[in-house]
Amino acid sequence: MHRINSRRWRPGDLIPGEVELAEEFGCARATVNRALRELADSGLLDRKRKAGTRVALNPVRKATVEIPVIRQDVEARGKDYSFDVLDRKELAPSAVLQQQYGLASSTQLLGLWTLHRADTMPFAYEERWINMAVVPEIADADLATLSANEWLVRNMPLLRGEFTFSAGNATGAESHLLNCPRDAAVFVVYRSTWVVDDAITAVRLVYGPGYSMKTVV
Amino acid sequence: MHRINSRRWRPGDLIPGEVELAEEFGCARATVNRALRELADSGLLDRKRKAGTRVALNPVRKATVEIPVIRQDVEARGKDYSFDVLDRKELAPSAVLQQQYGLASSTQLLGLWTLHRADTMPFAYEERWINMAVVPEIADADLATLSANEWLVRNMPLLRGEFTFSAGNATGAESHLLNCPRDAAVFVVYRSTWVVDDAITAVRLVYGPGYSMKTVV
DNA sequence: AAGTGGTCTAGACCACACC
């Protein structure tokens, strides 16, 4: 890393092989391998068998975004977290959901509409459905005290998740709930979670104006 | 991973130590260590010396977002990339910049205002400054053919970067440049890049309506 | 065919955190 930083090895350069570096640094090859592997994982190096290791030319910068449970997000801001379940009902998947998530039309879904608050101020509005075929226990959970997100996180393992971040204009209902002007810019996160091939839950989260997500590389 | 998924090991559970797992799977402890370390890096396990390894209680927290160079982002959408430098001038840092990035008032900055296009359609608007004290060579670079971002990526190593993602309403000028209604919701990315303790560049990127950033865990 | 990274082993010592 120091040699990349000091530009002794410049982007695109071929660097010495593992054996050579191990000799130079007086350590085992496995140690060099781990170091180079970690630099490659973080995007600074490109490695190929036989071709060798090069300093990345187009470092597709990989940022690790921490997506906290909303409770933690709010509490990290020094505020008290609370939430209200605005509505809850069982429903069948729409045609779009059936196609997008591979759900049978007979699948029983639990729909939840929730407003999350920070110190009584609205923080984020959440629309969610949960696949009751995969998580039948959710029917008996008390989702008024422990949020659906936290219940799922504690009771289901995570296999695969997709996140999409975008910007949107607050609808009339959203602006009312989030206490912001209509059409104000809101940060929107879609998230779906799967176990193997089964969709467990999908969420649309709308954060009020001023919300930002920060990350460090 | 299979045992976490199958809920044989549930969130919060203490799992066996490395030695025990190595015996069970008939492999070396180093192999178990690597497997557990990778699962911990991806957020599925929490590890502590002496305390042991537990299945993470908040497993979804780390998503790796790939932040591509805009050219790649556009080309990945199957469109032709181009850009125009709208304005370029040298300037001194404002008081806010001096404080925020630790710049001396005498620091020479290069300011750049750029519009990025996908198939001639506006894609993103960029405001950037570059610290010429750290990167004097930029003064001679032809930034009309190779974008400042790509020039920097090829010529400077990346040490440390900060990203902030948020939503904003397009200003009048932005809506004009991005060909969208005034106050349309736009996706805004702030990004600053440092080498050791020197700020190299900071960027504000405004993506037109409809832009979204997707990531998979 | 040959050279590179990818992975594994068996063993060792260390550092930290909890007792």
Next chain:
DNA sequence: GTGTGGTCTAGACCACTTC
């Protein structure tokens, strides 16, 4: 003190990719 993970070593074989 003691048990856990963290790291390293020396050696070995494998797999991919380029020649």
